[in-house]
Amino acid sequence: MPQQSLSKLSHVIIAAGLRETKTSTISHVFIAACPHGKKTSTISHVTIAACPRGTKASTHLMASTDKSPEPTPAKGPEPTPGKEMGVGQHMIDKSAMMIQSLEPIKQISHHSCTFAIYSHDMSRQIETHHYCSRLNQNFIQCAVYDSDESDARLLGVEYIVSDDIFETMPPEEQKLWHSHAYEVKSGLLVNPRVPELVGKPDLENLAKTYGKFWCTWQADRGDRLPMGAPALMMSPQAVSPGLVRAELVHERDAKYSISSESLKSSRVDIPEPEIINPLADYWKQHGKGFAIDIDETEIKLRAPFP
Numbered sequence: 662m663p664q665q666s667l668s669k670l671s672h673v674i675i676a677a678g679l680r681e682t683k684t685s686t687i688s689h690v691f692i693a694a695c696p697h698g699k700k701t702s703t704i705s706h707v708t709i710a711a712c713p714r715g716t717k718a719s720t721h722l723m724a725s726t727d728k729s730p731e732p733t734p735a736k737g738p739e740p741t742p743g744k745e746m747g748v749g750q751h752m753i754d755k756s757a758m759m760i761q762s763l764e765p766i767k768q769i770s771h772h773s774c775t776f777a778i779y780s781h782d783m784s785r786q787i788e789t790h791h792y793c794s795r796l797n798q799n800f801i802q803c804a805v806y807d808s809d810e811s812d813a814r815l816l817g818v819e820y821i822v823s824d825d826i827f828e829t830m831p832p833e834e835q836k837l838w839h840s841h842a843y844e845v846k847s848g849l850l851v852n853p854r855v856p857e858l859v860g861k862p863d864l865e866n867l868a869k870t871y872g873k874f875w876c877t878w879q880a881d882r883g884d885r886l887p888m889g890a891p892a893l894m895m896s897p898q899a900v901s902p903g904l905v906r907a908e909l910v911h912e913r914d915a916k917y918s919i920s921s922e923s924l925k926s927s928r929v930d931i932p933e934p935e936i937i938n939p940l941a942d943y944w945k946q947h948g949k950g951f952a953i954d955i956d957e958t959e960i961k962l963r964a965p966f967p
Contacts, residue, residue, distance in 0.1 A: 780950035848924030
């Protein structure tokens, strides 16, 4: 296999793919394509690499593709390192809750449980719990946790937009987003403890939306602390490798005493989008995912704007 060529652009070292890799830039971020002449473009001070499934992106200082980022001082099945909270700390926290407004948190209005798949390694699938608030009728923002327990770990954040907002985005941005239609129609996405009849209007709206989910804590690989670069996540789909493993679904369903298959039957009448933009769920059409590599860069000493 020919040696990968390296080029330097702005303040970022860019790993070019094998053969003719075309590149273009917008600022100081580079979306690098892996083997066989893939087009690239840019976003901000990070390298986003698109790679065929099973092909690792070039790794710099640390990458979201790393199975075990080095160094990893906190890894294993044990809880997150740190002292257990004492009575004094609990009192301080309770007092702060009484005094402060915490308005953004109070806007969280619903909890959804579903599954997510790593864009760069679709063999890795996780159960996720989304606690969401609306900025308006067309934009939802969610804090994503690994459970609905009081000690749940914050895995990342998902932004959800309506289809008409999604269509205003540039093509390079659309590649980072996933659709929700299958997730809803298949019964994989549920609103725990909410009667289906009550939650159905929201599900009908959600089926026509797109989401972008960045995972900042890859707890599934054993990280006891948030390590490495963020990882882009994809939604489940009806084709491999986007199919969620049956054991994950059964375990989740048993916890909430529900049946995803029954929910699927009850959602037959939820209308599907007339068309799902082909740039969303990018892997389905192109067999490639996205990963972030982190590079050192010179610090800007002057503000770019007045």
